[in-house]
Amino acid sequence: METINVPNREEVSENNQAIFDNLNSKLGFVPNLYATFAHSETALGDYLTFQNRKSSLKAKEREVINLVVSQVNECDYCLAAHTALGKMNGFSDEEILDIRTGEANFDTKIGALANFVKDITINRSKPSEDAVARLFEAGYTKENLIDINMVIGDKIVSNFIHGSGQFAVDFPAAAKLESTLA
Structure with a gap:
């Protein structure tokens, strides 16, 4: 049972639209998980920064x-x-x-x-x-x-x-x- 819809590009803020465009160019699509973060003005960008941080791990x-x-x-x-x-x-x-x-x-x-x-x-x-x-x-x-x-x-x-x-x-x-x- 879906409790949070997956927004499309037109349903998110301008800032998140730019992130969607970047994801589309790199991945060929916007994964539903990432799109769902875009219900928040800042969560998607914050999450991607956190996820892509430098690390001592391979x-x-x-x-x-x-x-x-x-x-x-x-x-x-x-x-x-x-x-x-x-x-x-x-x-x-x-x-x-x-x-x-x-x-x-x-x-x-x-x-x-x-x-x-x-x-x-x-x-x-x-x-x-x-x-x-x-x-x-x-x-x-x-x-x-x-x-x-x-x-x-x-x-x-x-x-x-x-x-x-x-x-x-x-x-x-x-x-x-x-x-x-x-």
Whole structure:
């Protein structure tokens, strides 16, 4: 049930129209999630700035975070979008499903990251000592820890926007996991 409509270009402010035009030129369309942010005069621009900030994390690591947080929050929209982005960043379908479990058994460092993200998200900002130790043992730094939390925050915002808006997913659906994380 859609609770927030997805506005088209004519229904948003002039500032947001310019952002729509930029997204159209870069992506070929305006994703429904981004369009929905445009109900606010400033949220879309603020969100895109936040999402595109410089980070100590690689694009692949950011996708691990996006996939795990979206799985914990059961956000079909973000799972679909980040499955597509995960593939663009070199993950196979099987690896993406493994990442979403919070384990990522195919790679020790990615596994430690996925486990930490699952743990901190499920435990509402309070990771276990084991998850933190495993993250640092895998080679992540304090700077990475801050950037990991920034990406978690970014993804929680978009998960909540879709969760409260229930607008259509405009990416190919992500495969379902056989079990849930929480």
